[in-house]
Amino acid sequence: MYLTIDGVEKSFDHKEKGQVKVLDNIQLDVEKGQFVSIVGPSGCGKSTLLYLIAGLEKADQGEIRIAGKKVTGAGPDRVVVFQEDGLFPWLSVLDNVTYGLLLKGMPKTEAENKAKEMLKMVHLSNYTESFPHQLSGGMKQRVSIARALVMEPAILLMDEPFAALDEQTRMVLHNELLEIWKKTKVTIFFVTHNIREAVLLSEKIVVFETRPGKIKETYAVKTMKDGVMPNDSTFHLEKQILASLQGEIEKVLKEEMGDDYVFKTDTLHRDTSGDMGSHI
Ligand SMILES: Nc1ncnc2c1ncn2[C@@H]1O[C@H](COP(=O)(O)OP(=O)(O)O)[C@@H](O)[C@H]1O
Ligand SMILES: [Mg+2]
Numbered sequence: 001m002y003l004t005i006d007g008v009e010k011s012f013d014h015k016e017k018g019q020v021k022v023l024d025n026i027q028l029d030v031e032k033g034q035f036v037s038i039v040g041p042s043g044c045g046k047s048t049l050l051y052l053i054a055g056l057e058k059a060d061q062g063e064i065r066i067a068g069k070k071v072t073g074a075g076p077d078r079v080v081v082f083q084e085d086g087l088f089p090w091l092s093v094l095d096n097v098t099y100g101l102l103l104k105g106m107p108k109t110e111a112e113n114k115a116k117e118m119l120k121m122v123h124l125s126n127y128t129e130s131f132p133h134q135l136s137g138g139m140k141q142r143v144s145i146a147r148a149l150v151m152e153p154a155i156l157l158m159d160e161p162f163a164a165l166d167e168q169t170r171m172v173l174h175n176e177l178l179e180i181w182k183k184t185k186v187t188i189f190f191v192t193h194n195i196r197e198a199v200l201l202s203e204k205i206v207v208f209e210t211r212p213g214k215i216k217e218t219y220a221v222k223t224m225k226d227g228v229m230p231n232d233s234t235f236h237l238e239k240q241i242l243a244s245l246q247g248e249i250e251k252v253l254k255e256e257m258g259d260d261y262v263f264k265t266d267t268l269h270r271d272t273s274g275d276m277g278s279h280i
Contacts, residue, residue, distance in 0.1 A: 002032035002187060003053070003155060007062030010048055021212040022048050026062070028206060028215065032154075035181055035188045035223060037198035038206050039241065041252045045213025046191040050157050053189060054080050066154065076104070079148040080157045083164050085140040087132040087147070093119065094128040097147045104151075118146040121180060138169035142176065149180065155187045162197065174201060178225045195241050199234050200224045207241055210248050211255070217244060 010023040022045040030036050038046045051057040053064055055074040064071040066078075087096045094115055101111035119125055122142040132140055141161060148156060162170045178201065181188060192198050198205050203223055209216040221237065223229075254261050 001029040002034075002067060003030040003189070004028075004065045005049070005053070005062070006065065008049070008052060008059045008064060009061035010045070010052065010057065010059055023052075023059075024212040024214045026213075026215060028218075030187060030189065030204070033185045033187055034204060035190065035202045036204040036206060037190045037192055037202035038208060039192055039195055039198045039245070040208025040213070040216075041210050041245065041248050042193060043252065044208045044210035044248070046193075046208060047159055048213070050080070050159050050189065050191050053155070054078050054157055056080075076151055077154040078157055079151050079153040079155075080159060081141075081144050081148050081161045083160045085132065085137075085144045087140060087143055089132050091131075092128065093124060093130050093132070093135070093143050096132070096143055097150055100147065100151050114150055115146070118150045119143075121149070121183065122146045122176060136169070137165050138173060141165065141173060145177070145180065149184060149186070153186065155189060158188065158190045160192055161190075163192070163194070170197070174224065177201065178223065182225060195238050195245075196230070196234075199238050199241070200229055205241065207244055208248075211251060216248070217241075 005026050005028040008023055008026040009021065011019045011021045014020040026049060028036075038049065040046055048057060052059055053071065055071050055078065088099065091099065094112065097115035097118060098108070098111040101114060102108065106114075116125070116128065119128055122145055124139065124142055124146065127135065127139065132143070135143070144161070162173055165173065174197065177188075180186075188202075190198070190202060199221060201223055203221060205219040205221055206215055207217045207219070208214065219237065219241070222233075
């Protein structure tokens with residue numbers, strides 16, 4: 001197995017509650033080149049797990065291995081794309097993308113050539129000299145993806161990368177990400193609270209339960225890359241995952257609004273966007 005998450009546990013200190021366990025005995029295998037999504041309510045530990053893989057946080061128990069080697073810190077084999085683009089506003093698109101390569105000591109011309117290749121892949125060849133504030137949200141996220149991929153990571157870690165984008169832009173970026181995935185064969189670890197997005201993009205969906213974060217179910221799926229989607233079977237799967245998360249969403253809502261809160265299940269099923277909303 002390429003990426004192995006083996007019995008990982010993580011707790012954080014909480015002001016009032018003391019030690020709070022955020023991840024409990026996470027066991028997960030990801031194959032090389034696989035596109036795996038993690039879905040679950042907000043606060044269930046998705047980002048924490050992603051940071052552990054990135055080596056930005058350390059597990060209390062268990063370990064993470066990549067190609068058999070234990071993760072002990074951050075490394076160039078793993079790069080993260082966040083919800084906010086995190087681009088340097090004072091650098092041009094091209095300079096943002098070459099930044100990491102130059103830091104690694106790559107000669108400028110070589111770095112620029114590589115960066116231009118990546119920018120071509122995300123369809124931004126005409127914007128290399130633009131600055132981030134001149135770009136739309138979707139374009140900025142494409143720069144972020146180019147900046148990540150230019151480092152030639154083995155694993156691309158994406159933490160709700162399209163959550164801040166409008167629906168149309170998100171659809172375009174879904175297609176672009178799938179094209180990139182096919183071309184580069186990079187392993188993608190994708191965190192989202194949008195069930196539809198997970199269903200359309202990934203080959204494996206890991207559904208989390210919450211308090212503490214734990215794997216509830218795993219689904220193997222066909223992705224949009226295999227053919228025309230969405231269709232009846234993806235809608236069905238979406239509903240199934242939503243139903244499975246219902247109890248988890250209720251748990252979070254009761255915690256936030258008190259035990260007397262009555263959970264209206266029909267409101268969930270009316271939402272056809274696949275987005276579980278801000279509460280989860
Ligand atoms: N560095 C931290 N210190 C303390 N608590 C944290 C820290 N990071 C995350 N948490 C807590 O851990 C829980 C899970 O957070 P997170 O992984 O961000 O969830 P998700 O990404 O699924 O929304 C939350 O309750 C959050 O407040
Ligand atoms: Mg998160």
